[in-house]
Amino acid sequence: xxxxxxxxxxxxxxxxxxxxxxxxxxxxxxxxxxxxxxxxxxxxxxxxxxxxxxxxxxxxxxxxxxxxxxxxxxxxxxxxxxxxxxxxxxxxxxxxxxxxxxxxxxxxxxxxxxxxxxxxxxxxxxxxxxxxxxxxxxxxxxxxxxxxxxxxxxxxxxxxxxxxxxxxxxxxxxxxxxxxxxxxxxxxxxxxxxxxxxxxxxxxxxxxxxxxxxxxxxxxxxxxxxxxxxxxxxxxxxxxxxxxxxxxxxxxxxxxxxxxx
Amino acid sequence: xxxxxxxxxxxxxxxxxxxxxxxxxxxxxxxxxxxxxxxxxxxxxxxxxxxxxxxxxxxxxxxxxxxxxxxxxxxxxxxxxxxxxxxxxxxxxxxxxxxxxxxxxxxxxxxxxxxxxxxxxxxxxxxxxxxxxxxxxxxxxxxxxxxxxxxxxxxxxxxxxxxxxxxxxxxxxxxxxxxxxxxxxxxxxxxxxxxxxxxxxxxxxxxxxxxxxxxxxxxxxxxxxxxxxxxxxxxxxxxxxxxxxxxxxxxxxxxxxxxxx
Numbered sequence: 001x002x003x004x005x006x007x008x009x010x011x012x013x014x015x016x017x018x019x020x021x022x023x024x025x026x027x028x029x030x031x032x033x034x035x036x037x038x039x040x041x042x043x044x045x046x047x048x049x050x051x052x053x054x055x056x057x058x059x060x061x062x063x064x065x066x067x068x069x070x071x072x073x074x075x076x077x078x079x080x081x082x083x084x085x086x087x088x089x090x091x092x093x094x095x096x097x098x099x100x101x102x103x104x105x106x107x108x109x110x111x112x113x114x115x116x117x118x119x120x121x122x123x124x125x126x127x128x129x130x131x132x133x134x135x136x137x138x139x140x141x142x143x144x145x146x147x148x149x150x151x152x153x154x155x156x157x158x159x160x161x162x163x164x165x166x167x168x169x170x171x172x173x174x175x176x177x178x179x180x181x182x183x184x185x186x187x188x189x190x191x192x193x194x195x196x197x198x199x200x201x202x203x204x205x206x207x208x209x210x211x212x213x214x215x216x217x218x219x220x221x222x223x224x225x226x227x228x229x230x231x232x233x234x235x236x237x238x239x240x241x242x243x244x245x246x247x248x249x250x251x252x253x254x255x256x257x258x259x260x261x
Numbered sequence: 262x263x264x265x266x267x268x269x270x271x272x273x274x275x276x277x278x279x280x281x282x283x284x285x286x287x288x289x290x291x292x293x294x295x296x297x298x299x300x301x302x303x304x305x306x307x308x309x310x311x312x313x314x315x316x317x318x319x320x321x322x323x324x325x326x327x328x329x330x331x332x333x334x335x336x337x338x339x340x341x342x343x344x345x346x347x348x349x350x351x352x353x354x355x356x357x358x359x360x361x362x363x364x365x366x367x368x369x370x371x372x373x374x375x376x377x378x379x380x381x382x383x384x385x386x387x388x389x390x391x392x393x394x395x396x397x398x399x400x401x402x403x404x405x406x407x408x409x410x411x412x413x414x415x416x417x418x419x420x421x422x423x424x425x426x427x428x429x430x431x432x433x434x435x436x437x438x439x440x441x442x443x444x445x446x447x448x449x450x451x452x453x454x455x456x457x458x459x460x461x462x463x464x465x466x467x468x469x470x471x472x473x474x475x476x477x478x479x480x481x482x483x484x485x486x487x488x489x490x491x492x493x494x495x496x497x498x499x500x501x502x503x504x505x506x507x508x509x510x511x512x513x514x515x516x517x518x519x520x521x522x
Contacts (some may be wrong), residue, residue, distance in 0.1 A: 009384070088382050122272040
């Protein structure tokens with residue numbers, strides 16, 4: 001038996017999240033089925049990140065064990081015909097038999113995208129959250145600075161989080177939050193001249209809905225509803241009701257996971 | 262009665278093209294229905310460009326006549342609730358009663374996008390055509406130069422074109438063809454490091470499938486299948502069988518229409 005590590009990209013629009021659920025379309029369910037059909041074995045992948053319903057990925061990670069003779073780097077092409085067109089394996093390699101994608105130190109990178117303008121762009125609607133107000137990213141950056149470093153993020157987690165319910169730690173380390181703003185169709189007289197606002201967050205791990213709550217909270221600051229300092233107050237309160245709203249799933253993409261080992 | 266000009270953006274994935282067809286989902290059909298529901302009138306829009314099934318737009322144009330009192334610039338917001346989320350009106354204004362979007366001089370701009378790499382990016386699949394080979398854009402630009410200017414484009418038109426069947430002219434004027442190549446995720450270790458190749462074409466009008474045949478033909482050149490000069494030979498032949506394949510609808514977007522009047 002060999003353990004194979006897969007890097008997986010998907011459009012999460014049509015799935016009830018990564019984690020397998022009976023009778024529902026999930027990324028994990030499709031991977032298990034496709035790998036089973038390809039190898040002739042019963043396959044159950046172990047995923048790194050259980051992304052929510054509607055969330056996308058460029059680089060989620062999963063491993064599985066196989067006795068098949070398919071060379072370790074050939075899975076991206078071998079599996080294409082067995083997967084729906086909104087899921088792709090982009091890389092594959094052999095890892096040690098005991099390597100577990102949720103039990104290794106890693107850096108996760110997420111991106112949250114807003115489409116901001118008078119009318120939403122239909123071609124962006126599946127991968128961004130629409131905002132009629134264009135936020136000011138200066139105050140958003142000021143607010144984001146309060147979240148950098150090791151903190152208890154209870155205020156920025158969905159209280160129904162399994163980890164928190166079981167008494168697990170809400171302490172996480174955010175390494176960086178970059179906020180960029182880009183005017184589309186800038187030099188043209190065509191189409192919706194909307195602005196994309198992209199929040200890119202890296203950290204050693206994220207609680208349930210944490211990136212979406214950070215995005216919704218920073219948007220409160222960017223649109224002038226909140227002063228930047230209120231984010232510090234919310235963080236220190238360790239109380240979900242003190243942070244802003246949970247931004248829509250469709251705007252979130254798990255960009256990738258870098259393992260230190 | 263006033264004549265209102267609409268600028269329309271849409272994701273064409275789920276539609277059988279712009280032009281209304283009985284029992285089938287079309288952009289025109291949705292506009293007629295939505296405007297009818299909003300105004301309480303029977304509305305039949307006149308569209309500028311009858312984009313094919315699966316083709317997208319940032320800035321197609323249509324006009325309609327109404328006796329409603331809705332201010333001319335308010336249609337983008339007024340109609341939102343009546344349209345499906347993959348169609349949006351982005352601008353509206355009053356035009357003279359005799360103004361017709363297919364009977365005025367204009368410059369049309371189209372973009373054709375390819376997603377090039379080992380494995381396609383699921384988040385780009387609806388708006389690009391996938392190519393496992395990354396084309397060399399130098400020869401593509403050389404080939405494109407032969408198409409600039411006023412020519413008989415019979416070789417680059419679908420022979421079932423209604424205009425050609427009725428003995429209409431195949432002469433069109435292409436003002437520019439810009440070809441750009443962009444490596445995604447360049448500075449990162451994440452996700453599919455694919456290349457987007459974008460062909461942007463402006464002209465005074467285009468025959469049925471003309472942009473898609475130009476895109477497919479230039480791709481033949483970019484991947485080394487054809488020498489650039491063969492595009493000149495194909496153009497001069499006035500014979501559809503001498504040009505390259507018709508690229509997929511999903512990669513095409515009508516960026517906008519600039520009217521000179």
